[in-house]
Amino acid sequence: MIDGHAPLSRAGKKSTSENPIIIQAGHLTTTRAATVKSLLLASGALLWLLVFLVLPGLIVAALAFASRGDYGQVLWTFGWDNFVRLAGWGIFGWSADYLIIIARSLLLAGTCTILALLLALPVAFFIANQPIRWRYLLLALVTIPFCTNLVIRTYGWILLCSNQMPPAKFAAWLGWIDDGTGLAPSAFAVTIGMVNAILPFAVLPLYPSIERLDWSLVEAARDNYASRWRTFRHAILPQISPGLISASILTFIPSIGMFVVSDLLGGAKYMLLGNLIQQQFGASRDWPFGAAICVVLIIMTLIGLWLMGRRGREAL
Amino acid sequence: MIRRQHWSLPLLGWATLGFLYLPLLAVAVCSVNDSRLLGEWHGFTWQWYERLFVDLKDNRVDSTALFAATRNTIGLAVISTFISTILGTMLAFGLRGRWPKPLTAPVMAVVMLPVITPDIILAAAMVALRQVWSLFDTGFFTMVIGHVTFQVSFVALVVHARLSHISAAQEEAARDLYASHWGVIMRVMLPQVTTAIVAGAMLAFTLSLDDFVISFFTASPQSTTLPLLIQASIRRGISPEIHALSTLILFATVALVLGVTHLTRPRPTE
Amino acid sequence: MTKSDGTSVSVHAISKRFATTEVLRQVSLTLPRGIFATLLGPSGCGKTTLLRIIAGLEIADTGTVHVSGQDVTTVPAHRRPVNTVFQQYALFPHLSVWENVAFGLRSRRMPEADITTRSNRVMEMLHIGELAERRPDQLSGGQRQRVAVARALVNEPEVLLLDEPLSALDAKLRYDVQVELRRLQRQLGTTFLLVTHDQDEALSVSDVVMVMNHGRIVQQGSPREIYDYPTSRFVADFLGAANLIPVNSVNGNQANTVCGHLHLDKTPTWNTGTLAIRPERILVHSQAPSHNGFSGIIRDAIFRGDHVDLHVECAHLTLRVRAPTTSVCGVGNRIYLELPTTALLVLDD
Ligand SMILES: Nc1ncnc2c1ncn2[C@@H]1O[C@H](COP(=O)(O)OP(=O)(O)OP(=O)(O)O)[C@@H](O)[C@H]1O
Numbered sequence: 001m002i003d004g005h006a007p008l009s010r011a012g013k014k015s016t017s018e019n020p021i022i023i024q025a026g027h028l029t030t031t032r033a034a035t036v037k038s039l040l041l042a043s044g045a046l047l048w049l050l051v052f053l054v055l056p057g058l059i060v061a062a063l064a065f066a067s068r069g070d071y072g073q074v075l076w077t078f079g080w081d082n083f084v085r086l087a088g089w090g091i092f093g094w095s096a097d098y099l100i101i102i103a104r105s106l107l108l109a110g111t112c113t114i115l116a117l118l119l120a121l122p123v124a125f126f127i128a129n130q131p132i133r134w135r136y137l138l139l140a141l142v143t144i145p146f147c148t149n150l151v152i153r154t155y156g157w158i159l160l161c162s163n164q165m166p167p168a169k170f171a172a173w174l175g176w177i178d179d180g181t182g183l184a185p186s187a188f189a190v191t192i193g194m195v196n197a198i199l200p201f202a203v204l205p206l207y208p209s210i211e212r213l214d215w216s217l218v219e220a221a222r223d224n225y226a227s228r229w230r231t232f233r234h235a236i237l238p239q240i241s242p243g244l245i246s247a248s249i250l251t252f253i254p255s256i257g258m259f260v261v262s263d264l265l266g267g268a269k270y271m272l273l274g275n276l277i278q279q280q281f282g283a284s285r286d287w288p289f290g291a292a293i294c295v296v297l298i299i300m301t302l303i304g305l306w307l308m309g310r311r312g313r314e315a316l
Numbered sequence: 317m318i319r320r321q322h323w324s325l326p327l328l329g330w331a332t333l334g335f336l337y338l339p340l341l342a343v344a345v346c347s348v349n350d351s352r353l354l355g356e357w358h359g360f361t362w363q364w365y366e367r368l369f370v371d372l373k374d375n376r377v378d379s380t381a382l383f384a385a386t387r388n389t390i391g392l393a394v395i396s397t398f399i400s401t402i403l404g405t406m407l408a409f410g411l412r413g414r415w416p417k418p419l420t421a422p423v424m425a426v427v428m429l430p431v432i433t434p435d436i437i438l439a440a441a442m443v444a445l446r447q448v449w450s451l452f453d454t455g456f457f458t459m460v461i462g463h464v465t466f467q468v469s470f471v472a473l474v475v476h477a478r479l480s481h482i483s484a485a486q487e488e489a490a491r492d493l494y495a496s497h498w499g500v501i502m503r504v505m506l507p508q509v510t511t512a513i514v515a516g517a518m519l520a521f522t523l524s525l526d527d528f529v530i531s532f533f534t535a536s537p538q539s540t541t542l543p544l545l546i547q548a549s550i551r552r553g554i555s556p557e558i559h560a561l562s563t564l565i566l567f568a569t570v571a572l573v574l575g576v577t578h579l580t581r582p583r584p585t586e
Numbered sequence: 587m588t589k590s591d592g593t594s595v596s597v598h599a600i601s602k603r604f605a606t607t608e609v610l611r612q613v614s615l616t617l618p619r620g621i622f623a624t625l626l627g628p629s630g631c632g633k634t635t636l637l638r639i640i641a642g643l644e645i646a647d648t649g650t651v652h653v654s655g656q657d658v659t660t661v662p663a664h665r666r667p668v669n670t671v672f673q674q675y676a677l678f679p680h681l682s683v684w685e686n687v688a689f690g691l692r693s694r695r696m697p698e699a700d701i702t703t704r705s706n707r708v709m710e711m712l713h714i715g716e717l718a719e720r721r722p723d724q725l726s727g728g729q730r731q732r733v734a735v736a737r738a739l740v741n742e743p744e745v746l747l748l749d750e751p752l753s754a755l756d757a758k759l760r761y762d763v764q765v766e767l768r769r770l771q772r773q774l775g776t777t778f779l780l781v782t783h784d785q786d787e788a789l790s791v792s793d794v795v796m797v798m799n800h801g802r803i804v805q806q807g808s809p810r811e812i813y814d815y816p817t818s819r820f821v822a823d824f825l826g827a828a829n830l831i832p833v834n835s836v837n838g839n840q841a842n843t844v845c846g847h848l849h850l851d852k853t854p855t856w857n858t859g860t861l862a863i864r865p866e867r868i869l870v871h872s873q874a875p876s877h878n879g880f881s882g883i884i885r886d887a888i889f890r891g892d893h894v895d896l897h898v899e900c901a902h903l904t905l906r907v908r909a910p911t912t913s914v915c916g917v918g919n920r921i922y923l924e925l926p927t928t929a930l931l932v933l934d935d
């Protein structure tokens with residue numbers, strides 16, 4: 001009477017071969033109903049991101065190929081003019097100005113990432129070496145500055161770099177800068193301010209991999225009379241490389257697009273991609289050109305991510 | 317386990333932590349210095365703080381504008397955090413469920429997008445949106461939209477990370493012990509993710525408070541926020557009133573962070 | 587379909603496939619009330635899947651499940667009078683031991699007083715009364731296991747399903763818990779269905795053993811029956827590692843094997859097939875026995891304390907023999923084995 005018949009034709013739900021009835025986490029449902037539920041739950045946020053991020057992103061991409069009218073309005077023509085201009089060809093012939101800005105941005109972001117990692121490593125080792133109750137306190141100490149406003153932190157550096165403060169006076173006494181000038185605006189001030197801003201992004205992802213470190217490998221290396229560097233290279237580095245990679249991604253991304261710090265500490269001549277974009281969308285009102293710079297910035301970010309992701313896979 | 321450490325490690329550790337706090341300290345110290353000049357200590361004073369709350373002729377920070385900016389900042393943070401926490405939590409629960417295979421990768425990409433995109437690009441995107449759709453002209457409404465856009469993924473990722481630590485067997489055990497579908501959510505899932513939701517909301521809140529770039533591109537003169545106000549004042553020159561205002565904001569942020577950390581701290585028994 | 591009052595669980599013709607793998611094939615079983623039954627089988631044979639189908643956590647493609655006479659095939663887990671002890675325990679980490687135990691009663695909105703008395707009683711029974719305020723991560727493996735059992739038993743289910751509850755415990759503790767589970771089951775009279783891949787566990791605790799292989803129940807019966815009279819090569823080998831002797835041809839009650847002729851006490855139904863004999867049923871002699879004797883060379887001798895395990899090579903066959911320590915058993919020596927007629931098992935396949 002019941003041999004071999006499908007039990008669920010009686011389940012009150014229709015079971016078909018494309019839409020079988022399943023039990024998910026103890027809940028009787030069908031594949032389709034379960035999928036619809038996940039989609040519905042996620043739909044609010046996903047739609048939001050589609051409408052306010054993906055769609056505008058596509059508009060930016062489209063804008064990059066448009067051109068600016070005489071009064072700053074957008075003319076929906078299609079052309080590579082903006083990119084050509086970014087590569088240096090302007091109405092007055094070729095100049096390296098924009099390329100220098102791009103190179104400077106990359107160089108600065110790279111330098112800041114490396115400096116932040118170099119500072120973050122000892123901090124993370126130091127924290128991981130403390131008794132447990134201290135570790136959380138110290139990690140909180142790293143997190144707090146990260147939660148404070150970047151404009152205010154940068155302002156702190158403006159104060160510290162001002163010509164009336166001891167650091168500038170000391171530098172002047174050493175003869176590095178002229179008497180009466182401050183340390184800011186300068187590339188040096190921007191670098192310090194940016195390293196300071198991104199340092200927590202380096203410590204926080206690095207810390208877990210250092211806390212989990214298997215020290216027996218390090219001891220084994222030591223037992224084999226490996227030098228300090230070789231011990232680090234072969235016993236420690238492979239273990240912390242996932243942390244190092246996420247730390248470098250998380251520091252590189254904010255550095256490449258940063259414009260608050262360079263705006264306040266770099267002065268008018270020290271332009272980065274971020275400032276250039278801001279200028280186009282603000283004062284110059286050249287949105288298509290600004291959009292083209294955005295496209296280049298995004299492409300550089302993606303290349304950076306891809307490179308680090310590849311290095312990451314190799315390291316693992 | 318505590319290992320013997322080289323003497324330079326604590327030194328470097330503390331020095332770097334000091335480096336993190338140096339700018340904050342500089343602002344706080346200058347804010348109570350009884351002098352408009354930097355670099356010389358003229359004794360302790362509260363006068364710069366007092367000046368924030370009254371309109372004086374030579375005051376560099378306009379107190380009416382300050383009140384408006386404070387209201388805008390907090391209003392913006394509260395509203396955007398509220399929306400992004402709800403959307404982000406739902407997204408995290410949705411990601412835990414069943415997905416058609418071909419959709420998984422693109423959906424994860426969209427979720428990661430706000431995290432990996434430099435915020436200047438998010439801001440440019442909001443500007444571009446207003447170019448084609450005048451509803452999103454500068455102002456409070458557009459600022460909320462912009463803030464939620466970058467907050468929502470952070471909330472979702474924090475909550476999702478916690479959710480993925482809850483085994484499916486726990487849900488099944490709850491069902492096996494006669495819990496209804498709703499009961500599983502209320503008695504098993506939510507209690508285990510509340511701290512993550514609070515942490516996500518708090519992250520969203522600080523992200524909003526800290527944001528300068530997106531607000532800069534989407535604010536109208538009436539919807540200026542504190543970071544914008546400070547930046548505008550700094551461009552006009554440094555002044556003790558800005559030190560005082562900045563210090564107040566610093567302390568408010570630290571109090572907020574400590575408060576929430578205290579609320580969400582792991583219980584000693586756990 | 588009506589069921590007699592004495593039946594706890596009855597599973598009829600259950601089949602289940604995951605994508606392309608057939609995990610269960612037409613499985614049927616019946617558990618009388620108050621019995622301690624075990625599902626025994628190698629890893630991956632479908633034990634957990636069958637248990638989950640009975641619990642309502644998985645759905646069968648075909649077939650029916652009845653619990654105390656009721657058809658529950660399409661009834662969701664939370665409405666079945668069945669409780670499960672999960673393989674990894676799946677305790678709720680955010681709740682205290684007491685709240686974990688009370689969880690099921692809370693779900694059923696029992697009066698608080700009843701919840702307290704019932705929870706406390708079960709926790710006493712399992713000796714976890716003093717752990718009430720702890721959280722699961724503050725417990726040892728054995729304690730967690732008790733909490734998981736208490737959490738299920740407090741609901742007084744018609745049948746308690748246990749999915750390898752002892753696999754995470756060390757040998758000594760496992761033995762203690764086996765004894766205790768047996769005691770609990772007798773005391774409460776609840777039907778227990780235990781899943782295991784450990785044959786000793788199955789033989790020592792249960793009233794009925796069901797041996798599974800490749801999604802089928804291949805034999806079921808009391809531990810004695812299963813052990814003494816396996817009907818298939820798989821069961822003979824899986825329980826107690828019997829020696830399998832291929833038979834080339836049969837002549838009445840006489841079977842011809844590679845090592846010689848063997849007398850059987852019944853005529854097999856096949857002409858070529860397999861005989862089995864347990865290592866401890868083989869007798870060791872220094873001279874050729876009159877009846878059913880093989881001669882062979884000792885290839886290996888492993889001293890086990892109370893006995894010696896010998897690997898004896900007879901023609902192309904290596905037989906495992908469990909010999910008393912008093913027997914002569916130098917490696918390389920020739921000895922004579924007697925395979926008593928009563929100890930020879932004629933397998934079906
Ligand atoms: N959800 C699933 N999806 C796909 N295949 C599954 C699923 N669950 C189980 N299987 C497969 O079904 C088979 C039987 O699994 P099951 O868990 O029932 O085995 P088991 O007898 O309990 O094994 P063990 O002793 O290792 O626990 C295995 O081959 C397994 O890979």
Ligand SMILES: [Mg+2]
Pocket residue numbers: 633634635673749750
């Ligand atoms: Mg299993």
